[in-house]
Amino acid sequence: MADDRRVGEHVERLGGERPQGREREPQDLPIVGRAETHCPPTIMTGGMKVGIVVPYSWSFWGAVVEHAELQADALRRQGVDVRTIIGNDPPGQFTRTLHPRHGRDGPPPPDVIPIGRSVIVPANGSLPNIILSPRSLFRIREALERERFDVLHLHEPMTPTPCVAALATFTGPMVGTFHASGDLGWMRIARPTWGFLAERLDSRIAVSEMARTSAQRWLPGDYEIVPNGVLIPPAADPGGRDHRIVFAGRHEQRKGLHVLLNAWPEIRRRTGADLRVIGADPLRVRLLMRRLRVPEDGVEVLGFLDQDRFTAELLAAKALVAPSLGGESFGMVLTRALACATPVVASDISGYRDVMTPETSLAFPAGDEHALADAVVELLADEPRRAAMGAAGRALAQSLYAWDEIAARLVEIYEAAAA
Known part of the structure; x- marks a missing residue:
């Protein structure tokens, strides 16, 4: 079983040709005013700059938020220049009104680009804090134009608004990671409305077999399983624990x-x-x-x-x-x-x-x-x-x-x- 879960395992091998979304000419795209938001692919010699896009709020703990943070740290250890585009709900009365649960105090770290507040949207039996602010559309476009990423990595690519906006406006290569499992009932709205944007993903990742099956039900295609990583402390004694x-x-x-x-x-x-x-x-x-x-x-x-x-x-x-x-x-x-x-x-x-x-x-x-x-x-x-x-x-x-x-x-x- 361990071999079945090994990092980088292919559930279905990616085809020999890369998806064609990145190579479309701007006039072929249904989104008007599409800006040039990536650098030419010289990343092998000049260093890689990656933007991680998360549709949730940095201020509130969640599995995808934690995943993105640890991913960014690990990529930096690989020599990659990383920025995380994510929501943020600063502490205060307005945030306490919208979000009953306690979040992180203080501002995000310098490598985080906040793009707007979040709201609680029931989905898949959970209560995620999703960025739905119209202003986030302009802020993510500004961030993409300013940062000039070589590659974008989108978490839950079909979740509005940051990921959908990035799919619609970014002209460089994009990778998407699908985390959720289950019925994904919200895709009944997403698929006919903006599901076509998934074709712009150059590579699709699922964190597990269940996530792959759930995503493929709505968005057929090839998915590589790359599991969620984990923060491993340098030392851990299994004995001598508190009761x-x-x-x-x-x-x-x-x-x-x-x-x-x-x-x-x-x-x-x-x-x-x-x-x-x-x-x-x-x-x-x-x-x-x-x-x-x-x-x-x-x-x-x-x-x-x-x-x-x-x-x-x-x-x-x-x-x-x-x-x-x-x-x-x-x-x-x-x-x-x-x-x-x-x-x-x-x-x-x-x-x-x-x-x-x-x-x-x-x-x-x-x-x-x-x-x-x-x-x-x-x-x-x-x-x-x-x-x-x-x-x-x-x-x-x-x-x-x-x-x-x-x-x-x-x-x-x-x-x-x-x-």
Whole structure:
């Protein structure tokens, strides 16, 4: 199975000819006023400049946002000049009105080009913060003209407005990564309206087999599987952990936090362990606990954490619990825990199955709080086995999900697209 998930695996080999979108003449394009927004492809000798376009807000944690940040860091280690074009919701009353959950404080780093505020749009069982501001159309066009990227890398290319605007206006090579899985019902609107723009992608990437299947249902074509990379700390001792478990994720129904909380009194009684809840809004978690009549004994709600603090929490915990109910195309939070030598107790669902192995994880039926409790108790009761699973998980993450290896493959894809 490990070979099936190896970085750079082709689900269906890309054809010998590159897609023709980049070579269309401006007069053939249905978008008027199309500007020359890329440099001639001299990247092999002069250094490569890549723009990463993300249709979500930098201010709020999410798997795609985290992926793009780590991707940018890894590409820089490959010698690539990178800018990230993304939304931003500065702290303040207006942001608190639009977004009930807590976000990042302070401005984005210098390599981030903010293009507008976001709004919450329910999609695929989640509540992403999508950039829909009309001003973002002008800002992304200005950014493309100013930065003169050699290659654009679009995450969720069919998501408005930044990615669709980039597809419509950028004249250079473009790569798209498809993350989502499931029905993708919003594509019923996107495909007939702007789906034709997907033909301008020179290369299509899916982060998992599930993501590939979901995307191909709406946009047939060739997709290469390049998995989500993971931040791997330089050292991780699977033993000597604090007697606690961790949940990490947004407060959304599909993440299954309510399943874990319903199981918590039994876990606490049988193990004496503590629980740290990371990522979810603290107020909403406490309200959920009151509604479920779950005592707060042993539970600490930490809210959003930056990368360093999140890593520290995983390095200190005995296990990560991921009780998601579905809608996961790839278990990013699972690989993050494995990289920290932290075993995983997770729902037996599509997406997670591509990551979990018997040597690194315990699975339970999604939504079954009693099975969840039994799995956690089983893991915490056998410390030698738990530590061995942690060590195996770290080895798996290093072999399959190391960002430096994935970034090297991305550079090859960029070079092929620009050739």
